[in-house]
Amino acid sequence: MGTGKDTVKTKRNLSTMLRSQLPKDFGTSHCTRFLKRPRELDVQVEKVISELFNKRFSIVNNGQFTIPKPEYMFMEKPWKTEALQQLKEELNETKSRLNDYNLLEWHRHTGQRNQAGDVHWKLRMHIDPEFLTQAWCKFYENVSSFPLVPEQAIADRKFTSVHLCEAPGAFVTSLNHWLKSNQPAVEWDWIATTLNPYYEGNPLSRMITDDRFILHTLDHWCFGADNTGNLMDINNLDNLVEMTKSKDKIMLVTADGSIDCLDTPGEQETVVSHLHYCETVAAIHILQKGGSFLLKIFTIFEHTSVCLTYLLCCLFDRVFINKPVTSKEGNSEVYMICLGFKGPEYAAPYLNILRKHYTFKSDMAMFRRNDIPDTIIKQIFECGKFFMDHQCKVISNNISSFNSSVNDTKPDFTLRHIRRAVALHFLQEYNLRKLDSEEEEIVGKTKLARTNCMNFDAKKQYFSYNERLKRKDLEPKSRLMAFAEDLHFTEVPISSRWIQRPETLGVLSIRMGKPFRKIQSSKYCAGEILKVLNATFEIAETLQLQLRLPTEKSVQEFCEKPNNEYSKNILHFQYTNTENGINDLVAKIREKVLKLPKGESLVLIGYCLLTQFYVGLLYVISHNFEYLEFMIDPKLGCVIILKSNLAMDNVLEKLKEISLATETAKDNGNTVLSVLPVTELCGAALYPYLMQINHWLVKYCIDYVAEMVKDNMDN
Template structure:
């Protein structure tokens, strides 16, 4: 084992060699005012250079994978020095527990020395679907030959992107290929948690679906439609589909799990996902392929074993923290180059698949089967990244308590930001693409997509405050949630829609059964989370939801409409559980009895799922008009006016009902009946979103009033006694 300086020296040498093999990028000859250098810039050059050299080479010439029969037989073990590093890093992270996370995020974003890169790229390069992930991938693909030379020479590349939402790695790769390997014929497939599967929790997803909905044919959501890569059947479904296309030469995996409620155990929390991503990559890749895997710290046996396995299977493995990766977090990327090939992993596939879904209580490898040289390298690597992250966090804390940065520091930070952005653009030879036809989807199309699911992922308040909230008494927590509901900016209204022309052909999609709507294309995440939490607490407290007041609604509709003698009323009780079969049977029974010319009023009908919205869309085609009424007293009322008794539409409804019964018998559920693109392009879409927000506010308000009344009664009884 050489000295740390020797390791870094060799790593830099190999990195330079890797870069030398890349196709030359053409840089713009235009020099704008951002590229002008002053004498004082030279003083910052070493610092700027260091931001782009946070890399570590794993020397893996003599590593051998232990025999399959020895795997997952040893109890969990640890490396003492790495556990010390973990505790030291967590001690520093714990200093942030009382800070409001949104305010802290804003503060660190302002001080982020690569913070101007996105702004400059947006103004000068105008990439398609630019995000921080776009920048991080562009750095990785520019610094290392992630696109293998075999793909460049063959002018053909098939890539697979795991846990990819919202899709910026894909648009970033496209931009790099257009500039650096324009002759390469590129095809791609991606898998991520399906933003249209309402059983997927919002906490596990980035629910910006603008790119996904525009490129749906390229996405694989697995055999159960969830997009959950940690399901073995879904993974094998993806592998089979990709292998039909040809040799996969690049796999990227950018997954994570929300760890805001237990930040000190981020590595252990995310370890099962990293295992699944790595195993999937090893099954997908052809010989000489590349793998890019996001990880965090490498302190625990799970991560150490995984990195060792990967180091045995690739000729070169680097650990890289891009300059555009936020400095104070633990994010790193494993850059794995030149895969030795499927034959090397074949003897281990059965054991790797065995523990794919269920995390074992054993270590992948016995400690004594991993060479000490590897552990020494991981200690050096851990010390390097831990020292860097700790220094950044402590400096950010110091600046935070100083209030506004002093003038000199502010001047220096601005100058460094400018120099980092200059270096990013010039070093990686970034240019604007000539036209949108060279983009994957196109910026124009992306900007015109209805997308209400752009909730901020940063939680409210500090870590300690969130812990206090969760420990409140159920009644107090429920009332607090009710008060936190942002006032809905929707006025009382009545809107009518007419659907003419034939109904689009049904596309019935079945998948995994879910009982609770945890995400929705028809409601912002914040409102849905509050709704679900309030419903859970009200059930726990035994509080009945306010009744639907059917008789009062009859009178309301009677006043609203001049003739209500032919109106039928169908009520649905609000509930946190979803029973598709029951709702459909209820509607079908009413349709069988309704006469031509009759109208149907739906009270409490949920519009949170693709299935229910699709059913409403079908029903609207057999009535003259559809009315959506938002009322302060009654919530949302839907009126289907004047039944046309269209035979083809009724047959469509029967087809959906039969499919639902069949799916239920096989343990699945009908998830949608029309393409989500059709539902979201409809003029009805923004009104359904308004209706859901209004309904949630109305329902939560009613539950809150019941709780308040219950507490007042209890206090009155206590005071009297």
């Protein structure tokens, strides 16, 4: 097994370091037994650190691997290697022992047992990076341990990188920190892609919802031809390639993508295989000779991973697989580090066949089994076993400690000592230093901290794997009750809120893209709450309930209220989780506003507040009125009152522009996604209140559907 020693700095004398840096609270009252045998403890710590910082494998090439001719690719049915399948079965058997554990409790326990668990707070305390996350730490390890920034780029003092599946942006900020600390003379530019967090048709389960960094660096992000940000679409790949042509030569591509595998934990590798294929093909398209490629993968047991590994070994001079210290020990995540790209000319003969299977995955294996040398199959087996053994050992130890923790409440002082020693070694090994000022950062910590980002983590799970399966099998009424219980914390917004006419309306920023039916994500609703809304409407559809929300009767009662000054100018819509008919909506609102006498008011009932388009359109319309009021009504939901028409010509012109844009988009098979910059909408003082309204409206919808289900069951 290779170790990549040529890329790693000389180790320090750990014993000396640890003796001089013992934690201050290691007093005699708590750990006398450790002080009696410090050398024994130091030896244990040295062993742990040596293992943690050397989880890497080098695939030896010696220049003998060659890619089969394109006509022989994707010709053979999927094949399996028995030895690798045995490793997969062994790993899945170990992982299956976790099926009944509550995930929140398990993650809390493994977090406490994580030997690198103190690295994050140590970095926060002493280094205070711009955007510190686990991804920040993992990339800093990789770029410090391997020459991901090629020597040629450093010599040229010009460097451009592309970061695929990059949200929320920690690889970018980590690379900036490394360059400022180690190569400050290098002029650096970057491009990033990710599933667009502002495209409401993207599922929450596939996205990172933290957009604080993205919001301030939008000019660097490529969301593709259709604005979805879906890298697995060939048109979006071509859009990215076109964008890179305006940049200096690309010498580093990183790919940190993954797909939610919580419900299929035993098939993680298969689920993510095509994403890894697309990331690799994208890198081949844009890298220049001598460039580097960093690819996050998981296990390498299936033909898809074996073929991809072989392809990369043929395209690059050196390939390593590394498990960073700050990557959770119990998961399968590793990083494939590919150095010395052989160049576009070398890869050119294979691009057409690789592109053919880009958007739609092939049913065939990339290479025939006999075209892959046994020498690399043997190395892949050794690599797979190396990382599997580490993972199984950690999982088994965590299970044992979890089961014994009920009766053992004493602090594990050895573990505390190890965690602190690992954190200290991390800072010293990678020569970390604090940047001189926020001017060296990309956005700046202060600015990021002030950015509105109220979306919860859509991937957070509070139930075990088996509990989630049981929830799916609940009958509709029980599922609705469970949803209502999940949202018990939802607060009722202020019953009425007036907003004075906004400042002068600027230039429209109309953005078009791929149409979508269901609103699967929203900047104006927390992820977990929106998922509940979608599940509620799915139940209603399954039961064939005819939803009218709010009801005609409720609207009629509102109109017939005594002394209701708004009854004659009401536009009535329906709350739904689908995004359709925006052309009719725009035409309807524009016609009403054009005919509305000056000084009169307009009322919107059932108006959607979940998408950028709807919120942006409302923002534009509100400039035509003196006041805007949001009124909470238990029967109608949110009643929006636009008070006192000002008949502003510039606003009417903008409504016309929006109307024409919706027609143009429809003719081209697209839709209008937004009419104002997301930075303007999310920076408005109204933003937190809109979030609160939407959260309450979800509860309002659940209660309504639950009542319909109850009535149907009673009848």
